[in-house]
Amino acid sequence: MEALVFDIEKFAVHDGPGIRTVVFMKGCPLHCLWCHNPESQSFKTELFFTPEKCIGCGWCVSACPQKCHIIQEGRHLFDREKCISCGRCASKCYAEALEVVGKRMSVAEVLKSVLADKLFYDNSNGGVTLSGGEPLAQFEFTRELLDASKKAGLHTCLETCGYAPSEKVRALLPLVDLWLWDVKATPEMHKQFTGVEYKPILDNLRMIDEAGAKMWLRCPLIHGLNDSEEHLLQIAELANSLRGCQRIDIEPYHPLGEGKAQRLGRSDVFHADFIDKAIVKKYESFLTAHTNVQVYSPT
């Protein structure tokens, strides 16, 4: 079984307990306006192009079977419309101005990479976290990788937007030790900000809670979109209503996604103002005042 993976991050300390390896799977059914990993959204391999790194050597021009690259009067023009993501140009670009995003990997390959750091997980109560993109969107691979991880004695986390058929979510219950469940917007604004309705997500969350699952709620806060008192209160009330909720993570907007979207050639680059640390602390205090669940912010 294979899946399209766009990154494997080692020594992660924010995506579940202890030291972890995070496997980022490519492709997501949501299109959050503020996505800080826009390269995770498409289910296809893509190409990052960073013009500032290009030294104009022309190796990509001769490598490309589709004639996507043209160097003209010192300018590098890249026609993405014709690109078939074969990666030949990136393999010739020693300046790393071109980079393939997404690699097909087998469960065995990913597990081998994950297990290389087992000692660190054992000493820190860490483990493996599957993230994305949306791991549930590549369900068979996710199930097999979680199963293999459990058999190898690893603690497993699944970071999810929760938008998937309930039978798939239910099938993973015995394989996930901790769910990292996104709470992105008020029910009224959810579709506008993410492209999908909130109800199936909430139904899945209630279902795993009734089944005895443990979860952390992961809450991106984007200034002017979802950092309202109303939304914060809804997060607190949701956490209070879940038996298995252990923690609320506040995730203030990070502009990392803007540069990535530009490197993907996107025309719809989203921008929001950075949320000041003092304001994040205020949100943390507000949530703490309305829930008994631990609230965590990265400040």
Ligand code: SF4
């Ligand atoms: S191979 Fe890389 S550095 Fe050379 S022209 Fe192409 S993008 Fe620029």
Ligand code: SF4
């Ligand atoms: S990935 Fe392949 S088709 Fe796309 S620009 Fe590079 S060489 Fe051309």
